[in-house]
Amino acid sequence: MIGFIKLLSRNRLSLAGLVVIILVIFTALITPILPISDPDVIDTKNRFKTPFTTDALLGTDHLGRDLMSRLLWGTRLSLAVGFCAACIAALIGSALGIIAGFYASRVDNIIMRGIDMLMAFPYILLALAIVAALGPGLFNALIAVAIVNIPFFARNIRGVTLGITHKEYIDAARLSGMTDTRIIITEVLPNVFPVIVIAMSTTVGWMILETAGLSFLGLGSQPPQADLGSMLGEARAALITSPYTSVVPGAMILIIVMAINLLGDGIRDALDPRLKSGVLSSPRPRTLVANYNEAKNLDRSELLSVSKLRTQFHIGKQNYKAVDGVSIYAKKGACLGIIGESGSGKSVTALSIMGLVSSPPGIITGGYVNYKGSNLIHTNDQELQSLRGNKISYVFQDPLSSLHPLYTVQKQLEEAIKAHQPVSQEEVYQRSIELLKSVRIPNPEQRAKDYPHQLSGGMRQRVNIAMALANDPEIIIADEPTTALDVTVQAQILSLFRELTRERGLAIIFITHDFGVVSQICDEVAVMYAGKIVEYGPSEMILNHPAHPYTSRLIGCVPELGKGKRELASIDGLPPMVDRLGHGCAFAPRCEKTISECLNNDIKLKNINANTQVRCLKPEIHL
């Protein structure tokens, strides 16, 4: 609850709304014990007294009734009716929505078509018709307003329920022996509830307005009973001569509805799970660089060298050191693999190179990314922009979500080319067809007209690679490009990557978690654990004679085809969280060779032979 208020208070306006509405509700609640005169006592001698002149603070109306008293009692009534209507609409509407969403097909059809019919009538007309049928009176107005608002709840809740019904935990509950009713109550409802609250908070204001509207027309509260709408209605005749009789109830309606709507906005933001974790702002175009410690450029005159890169995520009080001093080198015509388990920092390393880690919460705090003599961490935005997708391009894991669903393949390819090259329309078309050919897409002219969803997973990834190739890059950074693909398709994509290094002389940085893939296409490999490189060298060497205990045991965990049914080696424990790393080797708690020195000091990456570096005090000995 305190957390909720905290989230709410981020939005100052909505906090103000909360304070106002609490004040209004409090006054409404204590109205019966306040020392004010009876709101319904007629005193025609004192009619139309202006405010502050007599003992009636806000003056009197056309029958000489105390406006202050009528306002307080009227507010009390209007609030009560508004909230009741909202509750009734929410209850019935949500129930219909949940049932329609949960059972889907025919039930859904019947309920939602009924709702559609309700919605087909103009709002106020429907309310009028209902009141006309039931007869005037506050209670009937309440029913009318509630009915009019049922469709809003039913539609919203149905949509949410539909999504939840397909979640695996609903299947799991079914298999745990729950009946449908129970699933709805214990599994669906708790997950739909925040949406109901949000919908209610944004509609209460409306419902108060609508009730006031009906009362204004004389269909709601009946004389002499006061509510805000009927007060307005009665004041209408004296609008010109005694305007304050209209202003008083009007201002109150304004205050209530405004406060509720502001509060409703705040509640919506606070309850939205997407906003809970992150900050409300949208990510920057490039990763923030702060507390920056420029590392020495350890340029080995490679095409791209990354030295001592540090990238962190600051979330709340936690500081996740996702990448902690990583140095890698991409060579022309070679493929560098970065391998590690989830959370090891391999993807963040790849994204940091071009400042693609989303900020907030990502921050680059150190390092040097050397490309042709300039530090990419420190270049200006235009220069970085001109390199992105041009000389250095990316291929991502999910081939579908990295393509725009509403544009054809051709359109997207042309866009990629035109972003960096001023070429004619005719030439751009030719180029895009050539690109599709170069990634071996059959019938490129036909395929170019397809939308991403019309292609298979393997074809989509080929299109992504074609886009990465659009501007003759020197470096392609591929983040798990084959993880989402079937093995037969994976083999094809891998061979395409290999061709790019061998024939075009591209440098490829290939992020993966699969040692088999490393073995097949990587010349060199860096093994990452808890944000650091633990072993770096020629992939053949590392795969056959791993020197770091982590590498060696991780390779031991990989099930290999052709060995038959057996027990697998495993590593006990879990990789550490990178927000609370202590001193020493991060793998020490899971390692079998740990000695006290492993825990005390940070361990340096050392050469064990000409090409291989290992971060371990007791490496596995090989030659």
Added chain:
Amino acid sequence: MQTILEAKNLLKNFPLNRGIFRRKKAQIHAVRSVSFKVKKGEIFGVVGESGCGKSTLARMLVGLTEPTNGEVLLENNKLDKSQKARLPKVIQYVFQDPISSLNPRKTIRQVMSVPLTHLQKLSENDQEKQIKKLFKAVNLQEEFLDRYPHEFSGGQAQRIGIARALAANPRILVLDEPVSALDVSVQAQVLNLLSSLKKDFGLTYVFISHDLAVVETVSDRVAVMYFGEIMEIGPAQEIFTRPKHPYTKLLAESAPKIGTTLQLNEKSNTELPDPIHPPNGCAFFPRCNNSTAKCLEVNPKLRMHENNVFIACHNPIE
């Protein structure tokens, strides 16, 4: 050995475009007549690429999806209406995504107690004991019980998923890609846990995965699925060491292995068959290197080949 679970001509079509005025409804043929028997105490592996219908098959086995045709037999008995309600007591399901199979708004204790209340009808005291016993069996600490699903890593959540399935005290577990969302080191932990649980609880597994190597390490018998049909079925060792079906061979050769070089085993421009209009002949025909004219005309039936291996192919690999 006794047959505990049998799929008999299981077939599932999903309708498309449920138009009001359209008479002829298009259908996706997800599973096209699949039959097999699972023996008591064995681990039956099902392997295939995405879209081959293996998950739909799994859901039909546990009763989450109603088959369009065919039936599931438990210990040679057909399931009538009343028995279907008892199905979760006999056969349980472990989901691919461990986190999303747990309700985000329930503590683990609440999740665990559901099958114990509704299927086992245990008293609260007995439930507590049983939950502790199950948590010990899957190597989880008891203090996890009062936490919420988002606080767990994938491996831990999958152990919870397994413990929940075991809480129903089933005899069969259908595991749908139980380790594909996990890291290699954790994957090995979970696979080893599964094999020890099988012994301790006397279970039978149907183990579904796209990863041949994983299926091989756990399975006694294996069925290879392609495009909604079984292409090859038989003892795991036979299937993996001497694949007879060209598709099995392609799969086995495509899996990247440490210390092998990359080789392409199929023409690069092959197209997958359309699940709305399945071909008359063999579905693998366009990708097959062994195909003949007959393959285009006649869909091969699953038949006994040798050494208890059944294959659906006109031109098996010798």
